Amino acid sequence: MLFLIIKRILLGLITLFIVSLITFVGTEILPGDACTTYLERQAFGEQLEACYRRLGLNVPAYERYVSWALNAIQGDFGYSLSGEMPIKEVLGPRIKNSLVLASAAIFIGIPIALILGIVTALWRDKLPDVAISTVTIFAMTIPEFISATLLILIIAIWLEWLPGIVIVPTDVSFLELLPNIILPVIAIAMIMTAHMARMVRSSVIQVMASEYVQMAILKGVPYWKMVFKHVLPNALLPAINVVALTIAWLLGGVVVTEVVFNYPGLGRLVIESISNRDLPTVQALAIILASIYVSINLLADLMTLMLNPRLKTLQIRK
Amino acid sequence: MTEIIQKVKNLSIGFKSKKGEEILILRNISTNIKKGETVGIVGESGSGKSTLALAMMGYVKHGLYTIDGECEFNSSNLLKMKNRDLEKIRGRKIAMIPQNAGQALTPNLKIGYQIDEALQLHSDLKEEEREQKISELLNKVRLPSPETIALRYPHELSGGQQQRVAVAMALAGTPDLLLLDEPTTGLDVTTQAHVLELLNFIAKDTGTSMVYVSHDLGAIAQVSDRIIVMYSGEIVLEGPSRDILKKPIHPYTYGLLKSIPKLSLAGLPQSMPGSQPQPGTMHRGCSFFDRCDFSEEKCKNNSPQLEYLEELNTSVRCFNYKSLMNDSQINQTVNRIKTSLQDKEILNLSEVSISYAKQKLLDQVLNRISDDNPTVKDININIKKGETIALVGESGSGKSTILKSIAGLLRTKGGIIKFDQNRNLSSDLKERDPNDLRIIQLIFQNPDESLNPNHTVEEIIAQPLKLYFGLKGEELKKNIIDLLQKVRLGEFYMSRYPRQLSGGEKQRVAVARAFAAKPDIILCDEVTSALDVSVQAAVLNLLQQLKEDFGTTYIFVSHDLAVVRAISDRVAVLYQGRLCEVGPSKDVYQFPSHPYTEVLLGAVLEPDPDIKPKLVAEDIVEEKPPQKGCSFQGRCSRILGDICKNEVPPWQITNSGNSIRCHIPLKELQKDQIN
Numbered sequence: 001m002l003f004l005i006i007k008r009i010l011l012g013l014i015t016l017f018i019v020s021l022i023t024f025v026g027t028e029i030l031p032g033d034a035c036t037t038y039l040e041r042q043a044f045g046e047q048l049e050a051c052y053r054r055l056g057l058n059v060p061a062y063e064r065y066v067s068w069a070l071n072a073i074q075g076d077f078g079y080s081l082s083g084e085m086p087i088k089e090v091l092g093p094r095i096k097n098s099l100v101l102a103s104a105a106i107f108i109g110i111p112i113a114l115i116l117g118i119v120t121a122l123w124r125d126k127l128p129d130v131a132i133s134t135v136t137i138f139a140m141t142i143p144e145f146i147s148a149t150l151l152i153l154i155i156a157i158w159l160e161w162l163p164g165i166v167i168v169p170t171d172v173s174f175l176e177l178l179p180n181i182i183l184p185v186i187a188i189a190m191i192m193t194a195h196m197a198r199m200v201r202s203s204v205i206q207v208m209a210s211e212y213v214q215m216a217i218l219k220g221v222p223y224w225k226m227v228f229k230h231v232l233p234n235a236l237l238p239a240i241n242v243v244a245l246t247i248a249w250l251l252g253g254v255v256v257t258e259v260v261f262n263y264p265g266l267g268r269l270v271i272e273s274i275s276n277r278d279l280p281t282v283q284a285l286a287i288i289l290a291s292i293y294v295s296i297n298l299l300a301d302l303m304t305l306m307l308n309p310r311l312k313t314l315q316i317r318k
Numbered sequence: 319m320t321e322i323i324q325k326v327k328n329l330s331i332g333f334k335s336k337k338g339e340e341i342l343i344l345r346n347i348s349t350n351i352k353k354g355e356t357v358g359i360v361g362e363s364g365s366g367k368s369t370l371a372l373a374m375m376g377y378v379k380h381g382l383y384t385i386d387g388e389c390e391f392n393s394s395n396l397l398k399m400k401n402r403d404l405e406k407i408r409g410r411k412i413a414m415i416p417q418n419a420g421q422a423l424t425p426n427l428k429i430g431y432q433i434d435e436a437l438q439l440h441s442d443l444k445e446e447e448r449e450q451k452i453s454e455l456l457n458k459v460r461l462p463s464p465e466t467i468a469l470r471y472p473h474e475l476s477g478g479q480q481q482r483v484a485v486a487m488a489l490a491g492t493p494d495l496l497l498l499d500e501p502t503t504g505l506d507v508t509t510q511a512h513v514l515e516l517l518n519f520i521a522k523d524t525g526t527s528m529v530y531v532s533h534d535l536g537a538i539a540q541v542s543d544r545i546i547v548m549y550s551g552e553i554v555l556e557g558p559s560r561d562i563l564k565k566p567i568h569p570y571t572y573g574l575l576k577s578i579p580k581l582s583l584a585g586l587p588q589s590m591p592g593s594q595p596q597p598g599t600m601h602r603g604c605s606f607f608d609r610c611d612f613s614e615e616k617c618k619n620n621s622p623q624l625e626y627l628e629e630l631n632t633s634v635r636c637f638n639y640k641s642l643m644n645d646s647q648i649n650q651t652v653n654r655i656k657t658s659l660q661d662k663e664i665l666n667l668s669e670v671s672i673s674y675a676k677q678k679l680l681d682q683v684l685n686r687i688s689d690d691n692p693t694v695k696d697i698n699i700n701i702k703k704g705e706t707i708a709l710v711g712e713s714g715s716g717k718s719t720i721l722k723s724i725a726g727l728l729r730t731k732g733g734i735i736k737f738d739q740n741r742n743l744s745s746d747l748k749e750r751d752p753n754d755l756r757i758i759q760l761i762f763q764n765p766d767e768s769l770n771p772n773h774t775v776e777e778i779i780a781q782p783l784k785l786y787f788g789l790k791g792e793e794l795k796k797n798i799i800d801l802l803q804k805v806r807l808g809e810f811y812m813s814r815y816p817r818q819l820s821g822g823e824k825q826r827v828a829v830a831r832a833f834a835a836k837p838d839i840i841l842c843d844e845v846t847s848a849l850d851v852s853v854q855a856a857v858l859n860l861l862q863q864l865k866e867d868f869g870t871t872y873i874f875v876s877h878d879l880a881v882v883r884a885i886s887d888r889v890a891v892l893y894q895g896r897l898c899e900v901g902p903s904k905d906v907y908q909f910p911s912h913p914y915t916e917v918l919l920g921a922v923l924e925p926d927p928d929i930k931p932k933l934v935a936e937d938i939v940e941e942k943p944p945q946k947g948c949s950f951q952g953r954c955s956r957i958l959g960d961i962c963k964n965e966v967p968p969w970q971i972t973n974s975g976n977s978i979r980c981h982i983p984l985k986e987l988q989k990d991q992i993n
Contacts, residue, residue, distance in 0.1 A: 209380070210421070211416060211418060211421040211422045212421065212422050212423060212424040212425070213424075214377075214416075214422070215414070215416055215422040215423070215424075215484075216424065217377065217408070218372075218375055218377060218408050218409070218413075218414040218416075219408060219409040219413070219414075219435070219436055219439070219487065220404075220405045220406065220407070220408035220409030220410060220436075220439050220440065220491070221405070221409075221435065221439065222405055222439075223401065229424075229427065229435075230424045230427070233426045234424070234425060234426055308426070309425070309426060309471040309473075310425055310471070310473050
């Protein structure tokens with residue numbers, strides 16, 4: 001078991017290494033570089049040379065990669081071009097904001113998704129299922145920029161209950177941020193909950209049709225006891241991995257929603273730094289998002305392994 | 319008269335088709351189960367036997383519904399009962415032992431918990447008493463060390479052990495009626511015989527009534543007092559078990575019994591033509607009309623009623639049963655095998671060993687396999703052209719592994735596989751040239767999985783013809799039609815998809831595909847074990863006919879010794895990947911035998927209540943072959959001592975040319991075994 005964890009962590013590190021290489025090579029191949037972007041029309045002659053020296057761009061690419069990587073491991077990603085400030089300081093509050101948004105969406109979305117999924121599966125083809133399934137499929141199909149815009153129109157503009165876009169400094173305290181995140185959370189949670197509820201539904205239906213559930217019924221196990229003891233533990237195991245992917249997506253992938261609400265999270269930072277050609281920040285973001293995906297997936301796999309007795313023995317036997 | 323415990327009255331169960339038609343799975347079934355008796359329900363797949371058994375618990379599968387009739391237990395109709403009340407009957411009064419215990423035990427719950435759950439629901443015992451009771455139950459079903467078994471998860475047990483756990487779970491509620499749905503199908507022969515013996519013991523010990531559902535008349539014969547034969551959703555014959563097996567007065571039962579291969583008879587059993595009609599396709603007349611040897615004009619349009627014959631205590635659904643009554647001793651005629659054995663050797667396995675061990679990094683680099691105790695070891699077999707050689711043994715005996723290596727799907731660790739005395743086939747698929755691939759073809763166990771569901775029969779058979787012979791257009795089509803005719807399928811099958819075919823038809827398509835390559839050797843991996851008995855005989859006959867026409871050599875893998883006896887010229891018995899006995903089939907089936915062959919032969923179930931299985935050895939599952947000595951030392955009842963544990967036994971050859979690998983001298987073996 002321990003061996004397996006170490007092996008998986010090593011594999012994760014290799015993945016990160018490859019990601020860093022790809023982003024580095026990618027930014028190298030792109031025409032132009034940090035200095036040409038920064039100096040714009042003055043990018044020639046003496047000034048350009050000086051800029052190269054200042055940013056250390058005059059040494060060979062592999063040397064720059066090594067020194068960048070060594071610093072990155074220690075948490076130092078260098079300087080952002082647009083703000084001329086350490087990327088570390090740019091990222092800090094953004095990560096915090098993304099975490100706030102993601103955890104709010106998770107705490108609201110996942111319990112609702114589980115309940116809806118289980119209810120629709122247990123009342124399959126009956127009224128609760130038909131009603132909820134229609135709504136979830138509807139929620140899945142509306143793109144988030146439409147639902148977000150509609151939310152702003154109705155709740156912020158017509159009803160004037162909540163702020164429509166977030167116009168606060170990036171580093172405000174949690175309490176000040178709170179009223180601002182309600183609408184983005186609803187917009188994200190809608191689509192996420194719908195997807196997860198569908199997944200849970202099909203997983204529960206599959207287990208309900210299994211021979212061991214039929215056997216439990218024929219053994220005389222009362223319905224709800226059967227659901228909680230024989231069905232749910234087996235049906236929800238595959239959900240762990242889906243939840244993990246959703247969490248990773250919430251942290252870096254909710255770009256559209258963040259842009260619509262002007263929310264200062266990681267997703268929006270990705271878009272901003274790309275359009276500003278702020279390559280050092282793009283590199284840093286790629287590595288950070290990749291680490292989030294790798295580590296959350298690793299955690300999910302380990303959890304599945306712990307909870308599924310079948311996998312546990314298999315591993316021990318090997 | 320003994321008390322009736324379950325009364326089934328005019329029961330019809332069915333489903334609505336997409337067109338809104340009512341399609342019947344069970345048609346007007348009436349029968350009674352008496353206290354303390356064991357009733358066998360026998361029928362082919364799709365005959366409705368499982369649906370009937372489930373209805374006896376008040377359970378109707380999703381999608382099906384009760385159209386008419388009732389299942390009466392303690393004078394209340396289970397099919398109309400509320401779930402609340404059913405929960406008090408299921409497991410307590412009526413319990414079920416499922417077909418596939420591996421699937422029927424909840425994977426995330428420990429064995430002990432699953433039995434405890436039944437006890438909690440159906441007894442008033444306190445916690446310590448329940449713990450005591452769990453041990454008792456596990457002991458009763460003869461599981462070793464109950465305390466440790468209770469702490470295990472279902473997947474940590476072998477198939478036979480899982481089935482025993484299911485029995486223990488069913489017994490937990492001390493039910494009055496036990497329903498068994500194919501409880502031994504899917505188990506090894508020896509395990510099956512042991513589980514049946516256990517069930518017989520429990521029936522006697524507890525006085526529980528049992529309903530035993532199976533397609534296997536051999537198993538039914540061992541346990542039942544009374545037999546119900548079902549065909550196409552109807553009862554066609556019902557009566558005392560001995561009469562039904564010895565003097566069946568319904569043509570279907572008669573044909574069924576004739577189509578079962580027997581240990582005592584060499585040669586192929588007669589097959590029954592056709593297959594059971596699909597539910598919903600029958601409209602009038604006798605459902606067995608198409609396949610019946612005794613049918614008349616009136617059978618075509620009139621359905622016979624179930625008629626009770628007082629003097630035989632038997633019910634029969636046939637107009638012509640009288641003609642069978644006078645002459646229904648089953649004189650099993652067999653189609654003798656004509657073998658045109660040539661002296662030419664076609665395949666030679668020498669010192670072959672195969673390993674599944676994971677390669678270590680160093681071995682991967684050096685491209686070698688190092689494993690001092692491989693799964694299969696020391697296989698020496700010479701196969702002559704035109705011969706049918708069978709590899710037999712329980713699951714895990716390495717028989718399929720050897721097939722895979724011959725086919726090139728698995729690399730050998732050592733030894734040489736030689737084709738036609740000079741071509742070396744020890745390499746795996748990637749290194750074989752197209753002609754080497756063509757000469758050896760495989761037919762798989764389950765045609766459902768070996769035929770591509772998105773290809774028509776035409777495309778399936780065309781593939782080898784295009785690949786090996788580059789046929790195109792008219793010529794290709796002509797060849798396909800030709801092959802279909804050879805496997806007795808009409809031209810119109812070309813445009814069908816596998817799902818539109820019955821099990822037997824699918825396997826025929828698989829056979830046609832194998833023969834399309836014009837191979838010299840065909841490897842048959844349990845080709846009939848997924849088929850119904852009546853279809854099995856037809857496929858065996860077909861294989862034999864094709865062999866006579868083409869002079870093909872068969873390597874036939876099977877766990878069913880009676881089937882092997884029917885089709886093969888020579889038999890090789892394997893245990894734990896080591897050969898135990900090799901010889902002409904008539905000699906292998908006679909004593910002296912290797913002690914393992916003796917075990918296998920003893921466990922065969924014959925559809926005859928007078929032939930009981932002999933249980934010679936325990937049905938332990940060994941995970942790995944022993945490091946040294948005889949491979950069978952762990953289970954042998956005739957073990958001599960240290961010599962068996964330390965030295966690999968020598969080959970001893972009998973007068974008739976049968977080789978037995980055992981330390982015990984042949985004379986002594988024979989003397990012991992005949993007594």
